[in-house]
Amino acid sequence: MSNNIIGIIVGSLRKASFSKKLAKSISTMAPSEFEFKTIPIDDLPIYNQDFDDEDRVPESYVVFRNAIKAVDGVIFVTPEYNRSMPGVLKNALDVGSRPYGKNTWDGKPAAIFSNSPGNLSAFGANHHLRQCLVFLNVPAMQQPEVYLPDMKDAFDEDDNLKSKETKAFLHQAVDAYIDWFNKLT
Numbered sequence: 631m632s633n634n635i636i637g638i639i640v641g642s643l644r645k646a647s648f649s650k651k652l653a654k655s656i657s658t659m660a661p662s663e664f665e666f667k668t669i670p671i672d673d674l675p676i677y678n679q680d681f682d683d684e685d686r687v688p689e690s691y692v693v694f695r696n697a698i699k700a701v702d703g704v705i706f707v708t709p710e711y712n713r714s715m716p717g718v719l720k721n722a723l724d725v726g727s728r729p730y731g732k733n734t735w736d737g738k739p740a741a742i743f744s745n746s747p748g749n750l751s752a753f754g755a756n757h758h759l760r761q762c763l764v765f766l767n768v769p770a771m772q773q774p775e776v777y778l779p780d781m782k783d784a785f786d787e788d789d790n791l792k793s794k795e796t797k798a799f800l801h802q803a804v805d806a807y808i809d810w811f812n813k814l815t
């Protein structure tokens with residue numbers, strides 16, 4: 631039986647990103663018959679419809695759109711910027727959604743794992759992202775909702791989660807996503 635491939639998309643570009651550290655943890659939690667693969671969004675120019683309309687699509691768009699087409703589902707790991715998702719993540723959604731009629735996200739089951747250095751857990755980013763996924767026809771896992779607070783002190787010097795409870799919750803959320811994915815597909 632062929633593996634299901636789940637893309638992990640991180641809504642932060644910074645080197646020491648807590649979201650990147652979480653994504654690294656999540657990528658070790660794939661069960662058998664699943665592969666978790668991080669899809670970078672770092673080098674996507676800001677979406678401009680002229681690129682598609684005038685047939686001068688950046689190579690990085692082609693690579694990204696093909697990467698989304700090649701996965702069966704997506705886990706978004708995102709922080710919050712100004713009570714919404716970071717622009718880089720919204721831009722990745724936009725790039726993957728076009729040209730019109732060729733939405734690469736279409737029908738791919740997703741999970742949203744939001745996090746913050748303090749105690750708010752990026753609720754605003756989580757739910758703005760959910761709003762976009764409705765239009766992109768991406769079913770998003772409802773439960774468990776994954777809000778991860780206090781990431782500032784969550785990792786050791788090797789970028790591993792220090793708290794067994796947080797790691798267990800993350801694992802439980804990944805398992806719930808896989809169960810739900812299997813029911814949908």
Ligand SMILES: Cc1cc2nc3c(=O)[nH]c(=O)nc-3n(C[C@H](O)[C@H](O)[C@H](O)COP(=O)(O)O)c2cc1C
Pocket residue numbers: 641642643644646647648649650709710711712713714745746747748750751752
């Ligand atoms: C432009 C900007 C806006 C931010 N707005 C929020 C916010 O609305 N809520 C929040 O919890 N943190 C906010 N932060 C702090 C981020 O949560 C923090 O920088 C976090 O470490 C970013 O995620 P990362 O570690 O994955 O890069 C903001 C940071 C930046 C740079």
